[in-house]
Amino acid sequence: MGLIQNVLALILTLGILVTIHEFGHYLVARWSGVRILRFCVGFGKPFASWTDKRGTEWAVAAIPLGGYLRMWDERDPLGTHSDGGTAIGRSHNMLSPLWRIAIAFGGPFANFILTGVLFWALLVAGTTAALPFLEAPPADSPAAKAGLRGGEQIVAVDGTTVVGWQDIGMALLDRLGESGKIELSARLPGAEDTSTFDLLITDWQRGVDVPEISKSLGLSPGYPAVVGGIVEGSPAEQAGLQPDDLVVAAGGQAVASWKEWVAIVEVHPGTRLSLEVERRGKRLQLSVVPEAVTNAAGTQIGRVGVQNAVRTVSFGALESIPLAINKTGDSIVSLLGTLKKMFTGAVSTKNLSGPITIAQVAGVTLERGLTYYVQLLALLSLSLGVINLMPIPMLDGGQIVFYTAELLRGKPLSERAQVIGFQIGIVLVGGLMVLALSNDISRLLGSL
Numbered sequence: 001m002g003l004i005q006n007v008l009a010l011i012l013t014l015g016i017l018v019t020i021h022e023f024g025h026y027l028v029a030r031w032s033g034v035r036i037l038r039f040c041v042g043f044g045k046p047f048a049s050w051t052d053k054r055g056t057e058w059a060v061a062a063i064p065l066g067g068y069l070r071m072w073d074e075r076d077p078l079g080t081h082s083d084g085g086t087a088i089g090r091s092h093n094m095l096s097p098l099w100r101i102a103i104a105f106g107g108p109f110a111n112f113i114l115t116g117v118l119f120w121a122l123l124v125a126g127t128t129a130a131l132p133f134l135e136a137p138p139a140d141s142p143a144a145k146a147g148l149r150g151g152e153q154i155v156a157v158d159g160t161t162v163v164g165w166q167d168i169g170m171a172l173l174d175r176l177g178e179s180g181k182i183e184l185s186a187r188l189p190g191a192e193d194t195s196t197f198d199l200l201i202t203d204w205q206r207g208v209d210v211p212e213i214s215k216s217l218g219l220s221p222g223y224p225a226v227v228g229g230i231v232e233g234s235p236a237e238q239a240g241l242q243p244d245d246l247v248v249a250a251g252g253q254a255v256a257s258w259k260e261w262v263a264i265v266e267v268h269p270g271t272r273l274s275l276e277v278e279r280r281g282k283r284l285q286l287s288v289v290p291e292a293v294t295n296a297a298g299t300q301i302g303r304v305g306v307q308n309a310v311r312t313v314s315f316g317a318l319e320s321i322p323l324a325i326n327k328t329g330d331s332i333v334s335l336l337g338t339l340k341k342m343f344t345g346a347v348s349t350k351n352l353s354g355p356i357t358i359a360q361v362a363g364v365t366l367e368r369g370l371t372y373y374v375q376l377l378a379l380l381s382l383s384l385g386v387i388n389l390m391p392i393p394m395l396d397g398g399q400i401v402f403y404t405a406e407l408l409r410g411k412p413l414s415e416r417a418q419v420i421g422f423q424i425g426i427v428l429v430g431g432l433m434v435l436a437l438s439n440d441i442s443r444l445l446g447s448l
Helices: 002-032 097-125 165-173 235-239 258-266 317-344 355-368 370-388 396-409 415-446
Strands: 036-051 057-071 127-130 153-157 180-187 195-201 227-230 246-250 273-279 282-288 291-294 300-303 306-308 310-313
Touching: 002 036, 002 057, 002 097, 002 355, 002 370, 097 317, 097 370, 097 396, 127 165, 153 165, 165 317, 227 235, 227 310, 235 282, 246 258, 258 300, 317 370, 355 370, 396 415
Parallel strands: none
Antiparallel strands: 036 057, 127 310, 153 180, 180 195, 227 306, 246 273, 273 282, 291 300
């Protein structure tokens, strides 16, 4: 069942991304007045199609690993077969170089638009994450050498505000292979002031096949007994507990973690517990009577009505527009930086992924929930747009290079130059696909 689910997730994911990409090409082509012969999602022989009143065939093919838009070209006999040459619309090869550049850019731009829309939806819907508290780092780790001792909450990485561990991981990705310092801003539970910690790095995780982003720095999640949400009317509210309170002792026992705090509460149903909490740097004495409830096993346990430290962040519809645009732009810059590091060897090419890994990740995210899948779809759409703009013949970026050269020269590149370019493009794209697929297979075999 897992394999079938992953395959279906891959088909769904690529279907969405390819359709949006090709529709971007299609819209600009329509605006240019060129005749469009076929809009196809998938490769190979179409198994379903229909033709609209403009003569465009809309098709779905059997191999769901891409798609294409076929436009009328006077040099292509397929462009004149249906009406003897009196096509509705102009020929692609007769368009100006600027129009052809715009059509080539339309696909990647549509992927960037999709990414922005998905980021906007996530910002409006809101995300909930456990606050990134640290456990005590190993003594010889960069985190420990920087002065972190455990229990701190990370609030920013290199000046970028973070909410959860996922944000920290994304911010740290930009520093792979580099030397210098990573600046963390952190604060203790219940404190308002933050402190800055400089983690020194030298060729950090350079060329490592599977980089350990946080662990290599000594950054691991900790779970202190920090109060997050409080249920209205609960024993916790009646006791005077507040969000961000750090429980340091309960019932005369020291509390070092959320797990210890829960364990003490559960074994004291209906019994008053003395509490020592830290609030904004001050120690307070409180008491609470856990409510007696029956769990699924039929055992009576105590509950006080609190949840651990989480944060839900959401924004208004209008407020989210510039935030989504900025996030899309920052993500593009980050991905370009990672690709550059792959070419220089700072980041291992083992991090390239192909259809097998995409299928597995898509299947997992669909199981975890719509929010996780939308996040994945946004990142994949952005990646598809950036990669297609690489100046490699066969890709949109390669076409843009050819058309730009024509614009500057005043005439097209020679047929021989274009053929050689496409041959080079086939080799490069084929090599990337083989590398990505081999990485997929290595991961798959390593997980068995």
